[in-house]
Amino acid sequence: MLFSEDVCSLRTFFLHLNYHHLNVIITKIKFEVSIVFITLIGMSGAGKSYWSKKLESQGFKRFGCDDLITVHLAEKLGYVYSDLFDMHQWVGYPDEETHVTRAQQYLNAEEEVLNEILDNLKKVDNQENIVIDSTGSIIYMHDEILQELSQLTRIIYLDITPQDFDRMLRYYLENPVAIIWNNYFLPTPKESRSQTFARCYPQLIISREQKYKALAHLSIPPDLHRASDASVEKFLSFITRT
Template structure:
């Protein structure tokens, strides 16, 4: 699936893994590549969100670029695996992407659409505020791609809130452009909605678009 961090991608990826899907978690794979940088002088581990920092922190853009570089490497490795096994893949695969997958370049996104059914977990306007508060309270790696800016005398939190809406709107357009199917927030929250319902929606759209291969899904 694709979508903003905090929309449930990892939740559904793990649910599918419980049902036999092989799980590729991009966050975990990126973290392994960043491991040498995620250590304090005393040897304790720094969380990726803490390492990345907020967009107003010194050195943020350099760390943002490094993260994106490793994200591109991870996705190429996953897609190479899917491509190598395209004709005889005997396993179902789910790719738990990051919210910034849409910044990895058209080449990667084209391959992602070719070898997987791309599922977008859409959100409602009221959820945006929840995601912003969660990000401020417990930062995760967030690529702002020059959308963040500060007005004269504007507080950091105020600038984050103002620019976060712009970031979501810009990303939503890219998610929608690259998705095969969109599962809206209220559908996912319906009582009894489970893995079989999720796969049914993904598979029906996959067939309608001529994708009759492995039900590999980026989450």
């Protein structure tokens, strides 16, 4: 078994190597000692996909829930190729007539995907690190699924700041994202569409933040997971040592 002293010695030994390759080697050596199953949670745009792909580049097996949900829905809707199916646009915005029905279909597909991932986790022999890139709506899954996910993985919430709200809303209005509003989109008389979104979106985020933090084993503040010098090694160190 490798201990921290061994890792430090290896770091010194490999100083002549390219810095990028050194980080890859040290990260793999260090975290193969203790296999890590991670679930990243948070709002769309918080950085879940960014970090899950970073971890994948270091040898983690990645489950991208949005990608898997897209495949599930595409198959059920009769698409021959799932990459021709724009799942986010299909779910649409909360003021569209089809949204409620399609949002429920999305949640049903998400439940199927998570059950498949959980079944997969039970079968692995603890020989590989795994990261689950969850959807923003994971908090709306049945308690049984969330409890099992909590038992099998370390759930990490990527926190955001109130200053992110406007940026995230602008992106959402310009690029449809499958967001489950959970009855938080409530237009009022004489209110424009943009005013409704501007009022309701922060309310949705605040309601979700409470659920994310309650579900997570650990929250990572934005100044850490967005730091200019943030690396996979630092990210994993924070998770495994906190």
